[in-house]
Amino acid sequence: MKLLPEAITTAIEALSDLPGIGTRSAERLVFSLLKNEIGLEKKIGNALHDLKKNITECSVCCHFAEENRCPICKNEDRSDLEICVVESPMDVLAMERTHAFRGKYHVLHGVISPLDRVKAENIRIEQLLNRVLQTPPTEIIIALPGTTEAEATSLFLADQLKQIGCTAKVSRLARGIPSGGDLDYLDAGTLSRAMLDRREVS
Amino acid sequence: MKLLPEAITTAIEALSDLPGIGTRSAERLVFSLLKNEIGLEKKIGNALHDLKKNITECSVCCHFAEENRCPICKNEDRSDLEICVVESPMDVLAMERTHAFRGKYHVLHGVISPLDRVKAENIRIEQLLNRVLQTPPTEIIIALPGTTEAEATSLFLADQLKQIGCTAKVSRLARGIPSGGDLDYLDAGTLSRAMLDRREVS
Secondary structure, three states: OOOOOHHHHHHHHHHOOOOOOOHHHHHHHHHHHHHOOOOHHHHHHHHHHOOOOOOEEOOOOOOEEOOOOOHHHHOOOOOOOEEEEEOOHHHHHHHHHHOOOOOEEEEOOOOOEHHHOEOHHHOOHHHHHHHHHHOOOOEEEEOOOOOHHHHHHHHHHHHHHHHOOOOOEEEEOOOOOOOOOOHHHOOHHHHHHHHHOOOOOO | OOOOOHHHHHHHHHHOOOOOOOHHHHHHHHHHHHHOOOOHHHHHHHHHHOOOOOOEEOOOOOOEEOOOOOHHHHOOOOOOOEEEEEOOHHHHHHHHHHOOOOOEEEEOOOOOEHHHOEOHHHOOHHHHHHHHHHOOOOEEEEOOOOOHHHHHHHHHHHHHHHHOOOOOEEEEOOOOOOOOOOHHHOOHHHHHHHHHOOOOOO
């Protein structure tokens, strides 16, 4: 027997298709929207419906943008000589929160992953190579995650950059213990990497 | 500086208004929708936009319904003589999952809570009293949560039912240790209640 009206079931099913949201969480969200009196469900509904309407990719860095070039690429205060290569637009936000980088970005929209059928041509590697040829940077910082796939992508990228005759320094993010991290909670991989990459105390 | 297009920021802000979803989770959800290629964002957008369109409250039990009466109230296989009083429509789903109750429900849509400015007239108590007067049941099971507010609401309800001359048995859900529960993990309140309400082993 149908215990709930069609509209509620549809909304629960749609929300539970989101990553990390199961049926129970979706139920909770929908019931809280039904209780909500300021029309939040309409606000979210409209925002999601029009989400992709005006979104395109920046022609330079492939970050999400509303115009041909994103605000970061248009910003003349930022150096063109340093390119930080990241996996996703979320990583741009994460990096910007640190205020540690004043160059420009390149968003790959993924990493090479044969198991997920993501090949080099499915991510924005060609765009990066073209960009590097057009306006050669002095340093390319590969800021990809610590996974095996990302590691392989970094090596592939470095190799491709060498093949097109790029003379920029190619670096990657440091690996080591996180700030405030306790040694006994760390996995062996991180710890051995931190040992290998140890720095002189100066 | 605006790091993201307007449409993305709007969607993130709207989603983070949902209970239990912070800015970071909202970011993750929106970026996964942007990556999604089967139009899930439109599906969710439409479902939420039209969520309340055809939803009304059942004129008998106040559960969400598409028509004047909900499927449970229309079901003639279920007894009118037992009414299970619950706080919210979600509790109807929870109760139905147990298959332990074959009577009908009454959804209060809240409990009396002076701190949240919820008074007796803000929840569906009057509807329950009218319903009981019209078709007197033999038992009213108050299935409210274990909070102080719910406890006070139960007492208030029992008192009101007595005042209108209702002769039905008024019961509440048993309190005690949960199935599979370990005694040493239980709080003192639950355990002392389980001691007080102990049953003879037969």
